[in-house]
Amino acid sequence: MKSRIGPNGVHIFDRHSGLNVLLDELCPNEAFWSKSPRQVSIALTNVCDLHCGYCYAPKHRASLRTDQVLDWLKELDAEGCLGIGFGGGEPTLHPDFVNICKRAAAETQLAVTFTTHGHRLSPQLVQRLKGAIHFVCVSVDGVGRTYEQQRGKQFASLLRGIESIATLSPFGINVVVNERTVLELDAISELATKVGASELLLLPQQATAVVTNMDGVVGRALQDWVSNYGGKVRLAVSEAGASGLPTCDPLPNELGLRAYAHIDASGILRTSSYAPVGAMIGGAGVMSAFKKIRNILKIKRETQV
Ligand code: SF4
Incomplete structure (x- = not known):
């Protein structure tokens, strides 16, 4: 267990279980904040x-x-x-x-x-990492053909990587949300449940030299999907582009x-x-x-x- 002192109180965290406890009835002086x-x-x-x-x-x-x-x-x-x-x-x-x-x-x-991206996580690499990793985030942008077009890798290879990762530690799935992947959020959520992911993190696409920021139409579709989400896997949205x-x-x-x-x-x-x-x-x-x-x-x- 590790504790962290801050403006919200004392935060206790266990890296093995992922347990977070916030003692917010305590108001530590700012001089003691981490x-x-x-x-x-x-x-x-x-x-x-x-x-x-x-x-x-x-x-x-x-x-x-x-x-x-x-x-x-x-x-x-x-x-x-x-x-x-x-x-x-x-x-x-x-x-x-x-x-x-x-x-x-x-x-x-x-x-x-x-x-x-998950493609290098062979059972051998996972074996060497055992005991040293507390959580893994795997990038899954779409399923099947969409994934293969977005990432240029076989979806079957990704699934093999996820299978190995599942033996290493708890893991989550990260999704870059754009005009293609927003249409597959249901399928990704079903996949997350099926493979035993503990978190689904949505990352609204940010502009690069090649792509633009997630646009308003995709943003509204994402808002609708999140509002209606009834999946079992914990859902979160990255701050960048989360807009409410x-x-x-x-x-x-x-x-x-x-x-x-x-x-x-x-x-x-x-x-x-x-x-x-x-x-x-x-x-x-x-x-x-x-x-x-x-x-x-x-x-x-x-x-x-
Ligand atoms: S986004 Fe794609 S290219 Fe960039 S680091 Fe991740 S897997 Fe590699």
Whole structure:
């Protein structure tokens, strides 16, 4: 069990069961609030073997070193972070992926999670990761032919990957919602139930050099679908583009940098993976980069007034 002190009270979290308990009758003084965001995503590498049009990962080759990642994780852990999510690119393509996950689980109290396209999760890789992973997010954009057109990979291969992942840890399904996938949300929800996913996370498509933001028509179809959702799998919508839908962020007083931050594969800390502004994490460590970002945001706010 790990505890985190913040504006909502004392948050107790068990990375093995995923249990969250918020003692909101406690009102800790601000001086004691945890300084780290609750959750940090880390792009271990920009490398990926797929070429999805809506991919927002930078395309230059960059990967983080094991020692720097472990140093940052220990700092975040000590400052009250509850979990880290490895991503990319495709994190399983980082040459030291298994070792990083194992050391993260053994040397910190953080929940260790990762997001994957699922095609590399062979039973052998899953075997090596056992005991080091607390949750996995698998990207499933449509079913059958739609999936194959969106991701350029066989749907049958994805299903084999999901079957392996199900033996590793609890897992969720992430869906980029666009004009194609919004029509398949029922089928994806049925798949999520069938394969034993514990969460269905909807990610409204964000603009890249190749695709536009999810448009208003798709947005309304998504709103309707969410309003009528009666599936068994827990549903959440990513903050980016959620526009009033129930999001995956449960603590209203713990938004922005208190809730979440992203470290890209070049070692730049950002408020999100889409954020244009960031601070390079230097020798002074990750918490020092947080201070820099907070100052940048403060200056921006002041100059906008
Ligand atoms: S699988 Fe993920 S990282 Fe790879 S190209 Fe597609 S969206 Fe980008």
